[in-house]
Amino acid sequence: MNFLGQALAGFLTGVLASMGLGGGFVLVVWLTLFMDIDQRTAQGINVLFFLPIAFTALIMHLKNGLINKELVKQLLFGGVVGAAVGTFGAQIVANELLRKLFAGFLLAFGLREIFTAGEKGTKGARGKETRGKTF
DSSP states (O other): OOHHHHHHHHHHHHHHHHTTSOHHHHHHHIIIIISOOOHHHHHHHHHHHHHHHHHHHHHHHHHTTOOOHHHHHHHHHHHHHHHHHHHHHHHHSOHHHHHHHHHHHHHHHHHHHHHHTTSSOOBOTTSOBOTTOOO
16 A cells, blocks of 8 residues: 555544544554454554554543543543453454454444434533534
8 A cells, every 4th residue: 555545544543533433443444454454453553553642632632621530530440451351352252253343343333323313412521511513
């Protein structure tokens, strides 16, 4: 793949990931479909790629008051344990099954968004209604 294609994939991943819109999806799909990298390796690259993006986004979201710190405290332990279990699980699951699980996960959540979008508003970090607002 040429440099421009790689740069575009990296840019889209960075933009979407920093907005919390699934930039990892773009990168994993790019790596598996266009770079012919196996699913497990693509997911590992995605995690490493995510670190500087997450750090940058974290600074901006903190600055703008968009992080509910109490909720983060409640979710953090389960997230860390889940990451460890998921990493271990990804090592013992066959690559082909891992690809199918990834595809099924994306399909299920995509369908959920299509059929439930706009049904209810959400509250942001400051507890304000966000439905219908553009940022």
